[in-house]
Amino acid sequence: MHAVILAAGCGSRMGDETESVPKAFLDVDGRSLYDRQRAVLADRVDDITVVLGYAYETVVDRLDGANAVRFEDWSEYENAESLRLALTGIDDDVLVLNGDIVTTPTAVDRLLDRFAEFDGEYNIVGCLPGIQDEHTAIRTDDDGTVVDYGLISGYRHAGMGVISRRHREAAMELLAANRDEWYPLVYPETPTKRVVIPSTEHLEINRPDDLDAARNRLPLESWTDSQSGNSD
Template sequence: MMDTVIMAAGKGERLGPREETLPKLFVEVGNKTIFEHQLEALSPLQSTLIDSVVTVVLGYGFVDSPDAEHKLSEYVHIDQRFEYNIVYLENWKEVENSKSALAGVESVDGDDHVLLLCGDVIVSPGQMEEFIQTFYEECSDSAYSAVGAFEGYQSEMTAIRWDTNDVVTDYGAIEGHQEAGMFILHREHVQTAKDRWERSGGEEWFPVVFPEVPSKAIRLDPGEHIEINTQEHLTEGEEILPFEGKNTGHTR
């Protein structure tokens, strides 16, 4: 089985001002919040590929908020098929998302693989299944972690590189391929990742760990993936969603 950690502690300032004091995870896109879309993609995989407990790392809009419990009821505890493990990142303003990853991974069992999802990513249910199934088929037995990615070189955003065997070699503000905000940490790498994130003091992005442990790039279909970072992305998401009829099952 696999644990799921969704990182949604930050404010998401690039998305612009919003009426609700909520992280991007609870922004509506296509008449559903990003979180609802993520649960929709995860729900068919319960009991076969992933555990039914979803860990959500929260900060902005929840830490020190007098109506945090109401927000949890309205935005988080929305699908009775899941159990919810809520982790609060008290110093979310002062740290990068390596601290979110550390807090989330420290709160789960520790004996399972961990699916790490950024709180601004939406994929089709079929794409989620294919990503996880491919990990089990191609990475699990050989002790590789996995990074979801799109082929195609870029030079203006955070990117990853891999070699001819698909092994990840570099990550960061570099020229390379686009990562997709979806990662799987192999159970054998969990302690190494926690140690690495702890040493960073919360000053780095969490994916820096993947070039440092054996990791493979798993190619995703960009037509079944949306990352909501800006108002332009939000408009695009409204036009694309829902992903009806797209990759509704494992195809590899």
């Protein structure tokens, strides 16, 4: 399993907070988002690639042995192109993490265990609990198979998932044809199952207020299946 962290954007909604560093390298309660993700990935993946673009020079030496992919046209395209660039150099199953989330080892294990259950036949996408229509959403059928993605009612994307090596080439073709879009568009177009990630095991940094909220919530608590009531 190869992890990809998408960290190329400038995080424009963060204002002055990202004046000199990408959002993934912001300090949150003494540690960067990137450092927190690295800790979660420890012993769970064989290699890590980080896609960098904005302020590349300020953080490329902070990767601690991870591979760097430089996305020079980061301001011209969306994260579909970020992921495509990363997949180009990887021949493996890929655990994808948005660079602006914090999650728990248990949440990552839920993704990987679900992926192993299907032996690579399906991709896996992490979703937050509950149906909503305020954000782009993942829609699934009664069996948990993804059937749609977009500005629709459905599960909010949790910023993490697994793309199977079996579906890598199909995913790359879709991403190449939709470089101005967000990468979750690949999920309804390739065989994908959902995993619900408890909200207690997930936070996302989009605006300056989110930093204060994150400091109040960290460290995140890992729940068991029985505690969360999550059966997918």
